[in-house]
Amino acid sequence: MNGRVIRAYGKSFVVLSDGREYNCAVMSKAKQVQKETPVAVGDVVEFNSTGDGPGFIESVHPRKTKFSRPKVGDDSIEQVIVANVDQMVIVVSVAQPVFKQHLIDRFTVSAYKGGLRPVVVINKVDLKHKVDLTRMKTIYESIEVPVVATSCEQNVGADELRELLANHESIFVGHSGTGKSSLVNMLQPGLRLRTGDVSMSTDKGTHTTTAVEVYPLDGGGFVADTPGLKILGLWDLERDELGYLFPEFERFRSECRFSRCSHLHEPQCAVRQAVNEGIIFRERFASYEKIYSTL
Numbered sequence: 001m002n003g004r005v006i007r008a009y010g011k012s013f014v015v016l017s018d019g020r021e022y023n024c025a026v027m028s029k030a031k032q033v034q035k036e037t038p039v040a041v042g043d044v045v046e047f048n049s050t051g052d053g054p055g056f057i058e059s060v061h062p063r064k065t066k067f068s069r070p071k072v073g074d075d076s077i078e079q080v081i082v083a084n085v086d087q088m089v090i091v092v093s094v095a096q097p098v099f100k101q102h103l104i105d106r107f108t109v110s111a112y113k114g115g116l117r118p119v120v121v122i123n124k125v126d127l128k129h130k131v132d133l134t135r136m137k138t139i140y141e142s143i144e145v146p147v148v149a150t151s152c153e154q155n156v157g158a159d160e161l162r163e164l165l166a167n168h169e170s171i172f173v174g175h176s177g178t179g180k181s182s183l184v185n186m187l188q189p190g191l192r193l194r195t196g197d198v199s200m201s202t203d204k205g206t207h208t209t210t211a212v213e214v215y216p217l218d219g220g221g222f223v224a225d226t227p228g229l230k231i232l233g234l235w236d237l238e239r240d241e242l243g244y245l246f247p248e249f250e251r252f253r254s255e256c257r258f259s260r261c262s263h264l265h266e267p268q269c270a271v272r273q274a275v276n277e278g279i280i281f282r283e284r285f286a287s288y289e290k291i292y293s294t295l
């Protein structure tokens with residue numbers, strides 16, 4: 001049988017096939033891909049099941065897209081968090097936890113690398129804050145990344161977000177406590193996902209969501225809620241490749257004097273010139289430099 005993995009609990013999986021859910025384990029031959037999560041939420045799988053008792057996942061179809069990171073503790077292994085979705089909804093909050101634009105850029109890099117379209121959600125706009133929302137829209141919409149300002153407290157931005165998600169398969173990512181689960185609840189009030197308190201002492205969330213879960217949307221498509229990530233490692237990313245994951249560099253790259261220009265210190269760099277002229281946004285370039293230095 002053919003199905004789609006919608007939940008993963010350690011070594012057991014729930015596979016959706018023809019509207020029915022099957023509990024499955026993984027057959028050893030499907031486990032052979034050692035350096036990569038063998039089965040992830042979103043995977044299309046072949047499995048067998050008699051209906052009672054657990055079934056077995058026999059093989060996993062090649063992944064079209066993936067959101068992955070180096071496994072924490074063993075960074076030679078690729079941890080695929082979700083496979084085969086088309087959008088990454090990057091959830092940040094204007095406060096509690098503190099707004100960090102750099103994190104948005106780390107996630108966009110991860111999205112482009114995995115073949116996903118990024119969408120930025122800036123949540124908790126009901127709180128007192130100093131984030132320049134107009135500037136955020138200008139920056140990201142210039143690279144065709146939609147930005148939605150939301151408040152789950154005051155029901156702001158729900159329709160706009162619903163429209164972006166309809167008929168897409170989206171994964172919600174971001175630090176713990178930014179309001180990913182609250183947003184899913186706002187979109188689809190019947191779900192009642194558990195949401196948590198942001199710990200006041202550390203301004204960091206406490207990981208209320210502990211596993212990736214998939215929820216169908218009334219408007220078509222589905223969303224996958226994920227636990228907040230403390231660190232977003234970037235999987236399999238070479239320094240030479242990073243500039244290609246900043247779409248605004250594209251039109252300038254060919255005008256750099258050196259073909260393998262890092263855009264950091266070479267003379268006659270068209271990308272840096274575009275930054276100086278304000279055509280490429282300074283904040284984005286700062287993120288490029290910062291990520292480059294970690295690769």
Ligand SMILES: Nc1nc2c(ncn2[C@@H]2O[C@H](COP(=O)(O)OP(=O)(O)OP(=O)(O)O)[C@@H](O)[C@H]2O)c(=O)[nH]1
Nearest residue numbers: 124151152177179180181182195196207208209228
């Ligand atoms: N003021 C305000 N608080 C919000 C808003 N959205 C969520 N919260 C609160 O923020 C806290 C964290 O929300 P969650 O939805 O659990 O956050 P999460 O991103 O799912 O967190 P993890 O599951 O740990 O990754 C809860 O106390 C929510 O009530 C908002 O728009 N405004």
Ligand SMILES: [Mg+2]
Nearest residue numbers: 180181208209
């Ligand atoms: Mg959550």
Ligand SMILES: [Zn+2]
Nearest residue numbers: 256261263269
């Ligand atoms: Zn250059």
